[in-house]
Amino acid sequence: MGALTRPSIEEIYLDTNATTPVLPQAVVAVEQVMQALYGNPSSTHITGLKARHLMESTRDLARQVLGASSGHLIFTSGATEGIQTAVVSALSSVKSQPALLNKPKKLLLYGATEHKAVPNTLKHWNQLLDINAEIVPIPVNQQGLLDVDFIRRHAKDALMICTMAVNNETGARQDLSAIEQAIRSENKACLWMVDCVQALGKTDLALSNTSIDYAPFSGHKLYAMKGIGLLYVRENAPFSPFIAGGGQEQGLRSGTENLPGIASLKPILEALLDPEHKTFRSLATLTAFRQQLAAALQKAFSGLVFNNDFSVSVPTTLNFSVKGFASKELLDLFDAANIRVSSGSACSSGATRSFVLDAMGLPAWQSESAIRLSFGPAMTQAQLDAACERIQQASDALRYSCRHPGHLRPEQAIDxxxxxxxxxxxxxxxxxxxxxxxxxxxxxxxxxxxxxxxxxxxxxxxxxxxxxxxxxxxxxxxxxxxxxxxxxxxxxxxxxxxxxxxxxxxxxxxxxxxxxxxxxxxxxxxxxxxxxxxxxxxxxxxxxxxxxxxxxxxxxxxxxxxxxxxxxxxxxxxxxxxxxxxxxxxxxxxxxxxxxxxxxxxxxxxxxxxxxxxxxxxxxxxxxxxxxxxAALESPSQGTEIRCGVTNLELKLSAEQELCLDDLANLERPLLIDVRESHEHHLQHFNNDDSAPLSRLAQYLLEHPEDTPLVCYCRSGSRSQLAAAALTRLGRKAYHIKGGVALSQ
Missing domain, CATH: 3.60.15.10 (Ribonuclease Z/Hydroxyacylglutathione hydrolase-like)
Structure with a gap:
């Protein structure tokens, strides 16, 4: 068999809307806290007082960054907890007001392109608290901007309205002033939550100058640790603690404070306030970075279209599609080039199309082939240049599988x-x-x-x-x-x-x-x-x-x-x-x-x-x-998809068929089969004698009828699992490397 050796190519990380690496200064701050400042902020001795000072000084920095001179700023575990807290607070307030609870028409409005955490939270607590409001999405236009007239028409019946400052898939930046005017002109008492997760560090915020009631933030979207976030609550806005207990955070959020997480936020906030932009690039620089990346993508892929309008988007997000490619194919191509991108929201990456682009009314092919490329404000020119060069390498590799838009002839003829x-x-x-x-x-x-x-x-x-x-x-x-x-x-x-x-x-x-x-x-x-x-x-x-x-x-x-x-x-x-x-x-x-x-x-x-x-x-x-x-199938006359036959399969590989690299030594003369496409082999090749992409696996079997143990592998383990299942059904001895190349590096 061929020797399976790990490739060593530097990673280009362009998926910061999903999460960011932790800033080196933040890592240092966390280590210092864990080694020397380990006191409980609720303790009254000197060690505890030092811990509390770190916590409160970080909160003061956050007030400056967010323009939150009034109201509460509560440390949370992240955006999802902040959303839960806001929705529970708003709906608990409704529950205590018979006039609102018994209204003949009650609406809970949310943006149609909102992160799924928002509508799912609304549905959950609307049912659990027995509010019985109608949950209605607010339409968006092809730029991803909310229909302000729709908000104005429905605001009078709304108990709560949830919007977002910046969309996580397209970077679309909402006009919060226009939304505020539409809400408050019709309903001054309606509670308004704005998801600000993707706005931090990418657009200016002045929360105390608005009538926003709740605004959640998440640290790991801007170089801090996972597990730390903030929730802004406007002065006098209804509030019900989502986590009750020992009364920390002035009784607003119980539980021992996450001091390492808070410490990781402090250098981030300091960098955002630095007028010299030594850590984070200026808006003008980030805009220039986006233009350079856009030009590199357009050069690399003919037929590429951008799904987000740059004129109304933050500069750190590019969303694009390439005609003729599914998002999974593009994701595999970029990953093979060691470029990390996303096919959409990281929380819904298993989806085959983007609900955000569908809501924007874009053509189905764009939704099905959408790729999100995102970078953070700490991006450097050197990193950007390397990313553009690697994007071109990914494009060039397509000639090895006849996928290059220039139709370059492959080095080896297809047969x-x-x-x-x-x-x-x-x-x-x-x-x-x-x-x-x-x-x-x-x-x-x-x-x-x-x-x-x-x-x-x-x-x-x-x-x-x-x-x-x-x-x-x-x-x-x-x-x-x-x-x-x-x-x-x-x-x-x-x-x-x-x-x-x-x-x-x-x-x-x-x-x-x-x-x-x-x-x-x-x-x-x-x-x-x-x-x-x-x-x-x-x-x-x-x-x-x-x-x-x-x-x-x-x-x-x-x-x-x-x-x-x-x-x-x-x-x-x-x-x-x-x-x-x-x-x-x-x-x-x-x-x-x-x-x-x-x-x-x-x-x-x-x-x-x-x-x-x-x-x-x-x-x-x-x-x-x-x-x-x-008779159990859908009728051919119905408008639903016609299934052309009765199929009922449950396919599971045995534990013995799920291998790690070390398990290969226990097999007798196994044959390693790389089921990735040939352009992926070229970009990131494990030294191996045989390759058989899924599209060519049938031909491989025609050429290799012998019953040699076959061990399949791919990028993530998903395609190799399919291949092993298909081979097993045929009666072949088939295995796959669980986690694929991703977990073998």
Whole structure:
């Protein structure tokens, strides 16, 4: 096996809206407190008095930075506690006022692009305190700015209004003066919370000059420790302690104060007050930094669009999308280049699209491919220059997988089977000797297909469909036009009418050393076919459309479906195909990439009965059971997503399959498989003999049928886990390195 060695590339950290590194001065302050100033601020002896002095002097600095000459400033554990405290205080006040509680119309308003902590907190306490108010999002425009007229129209019925000063995904800076005027012109008593987490150090604040009732802050968003924050409460605003106990913080927030955290805040606040900007850059400098980064991104990626309007955003946040790339692909690319960015809010990074950009009304592709790049005010020119250089390196690496927007030819020609996915839709490119057949093209993947064909200089012999798809229109015609292919006589599924019989005695297309034969497999639809991939008379794989799915079979409740015909097609296919031949469906609802009849018979009781050596089920019984299964799916006539087959899988790897690097020594001659894309290999390569990106894993299996233990790895462990699960279903000995490259460095 190849030796797995750790790369050593300096990290470029551009995700400060999620969290920041701790400023060196803050680290020193924390160490001093923990070593020498360890007293309890509530103690009255000298050690305790010194601790209290540090705490109160830090609070005084915060008042200067925040313009909070009046009101309370309470040390908290962070923004989430501050939000909880504000909402509980506001709604407890409503609870004690029958006139408010019994209003015929009660609203709790929040910005549609607000951090999820806010609406979720409102929903929780609205229900728990039995306020029974309607919770309503305030719309935003395409710049992400709140609809002030909407606020004005609804303010009179609002018990509480929650907005934010600066958005965490786009950096959009709200006009707090306009919002205040809209609220107070209609409702002077309405309680107003402003999330100021992303505003600290990026825009001026003068809280005491406003009618803001509550404003939470978080230290770790600006170079302090995690676990420390502040909550501003306006003088005379309703207040209910969220944490009761020993009466610390003048009875406003109990619990022994987090003195190390408070100490970490002090040098941050001092730096913010420094007129010479020795630690934090000025607004003008940060704006120039943003322009340099924006220029570097535009140079690196053609088709890049910015999702935030720089004229109304703080300069430390850039949100962009690149046509043809999902956010996960871009995140993997940047991470491989050791550039840390985010696909959105760190608290919702598992999402496939941005609710913030959706609320702004931006196109779906921008939301699905959005990347947030953010830097802090301590950024230096040297760090910025290094970031711009690394961004260009990431772009240059795309030529190794035909993803470069300039369509540069890769150093190694693409050959074999390439599997592309958009959601659950699968598309395949069968490539051999610079020829290509495209199978089941979908519109969302057209840019990827086109760039692959053009980049590798491929000649497209055919564009085929396995059936007339019920959930989408084939993109075959659009692809043919985009590539300016010559017109030939084909049937409705793209099959050439002049095709002759091949080595399997079926209509066939030759592509290099391979033969693609067509077998009629009606059932899911009356026109369904399977495309059999063979070489020298040996069938290695079959593109089966929706006839066989991972863990299920194609549905048969369409107008053109026939469960009896499906029964017969399954038998016909299993008679022709080797049990271990790869089955490549048109849909993949579980990210399992491929399957086989052998795997499906182990996991699908209905199919096992059909294909048993001595048939355990006749066609009519199969049709009855299949009809019952299909009845559990959404009706094809509904506007919801059409699932093209019954699938029900729960996939879990055993503990023995989840490895760390040290476990490799316990395996006998394992083969390490890097399932990252080839541009990631180029940027950050673990020295390894084999690589098989998920899009090429099926081809890898066609070339390596032996039963060697396979150990998959990737950046974070997510793709390698999918690969190991898919391989395990096939009966291969498969493992993956838990945590991937991220935890192996």
């Amino acid at each position: 074999g089977l390439l599997q592309l996915k958009s959601g659950a839709d699968c598309c395949y490119l069968l490539i051999n000797q610079s020829q290509c057949v495209v199978i089941d093209p979908v519109e969302a993947l057209l840019p990827r297909i086109i760039e692959t064909v053009q980049c590798a200089g491929l000649t497209v012999k055919a564009i085929l469909d396995t059936h007339n798809h019920g959930d989408h229109i084939s993109a075959a015609d659009a692809l043919s036009q985009a590539l300016a292919l010559p017109r030939i006589d084909v049937d409705a599924l793209g099959w050439p009418l002049n095709a002759t019989k091949g080595e399997l005695g079926l209509p066939a297309i030759e592509i290099g050393n391979n033969v693609l034969s067509r077998l009629a497999t009606p059932g899911h639809t009356d026109d369904a076919v399977a495309l059999l991939l063979s070489s020298n008379g040996v069938i290695k794989a079959a593109f089966v459309g929706d006839t066989v799915l991972h863990g299920g079979l194609g549905r048969t409740d369409f107008a053109s479906s026939d469960p009896v015909a499906l029964y017969q097609s399954l038998k016909r296919l299993s008679d022709i195909l080797p049990a271990k031949a790869l089955l490549l469906p048109a849909h993949d609802y579980h990210n399992l990439l491929f399957t086989s009849f052998e795997a499906e018979q182990r996991n699908n009781p209905l199919l096992a009965k059909v294909l048993a050596p001595v048939s355990m089920m006749d066609a009519l019984t199969f049709a009855k059971e299949k009809t019952a299964l299909d």
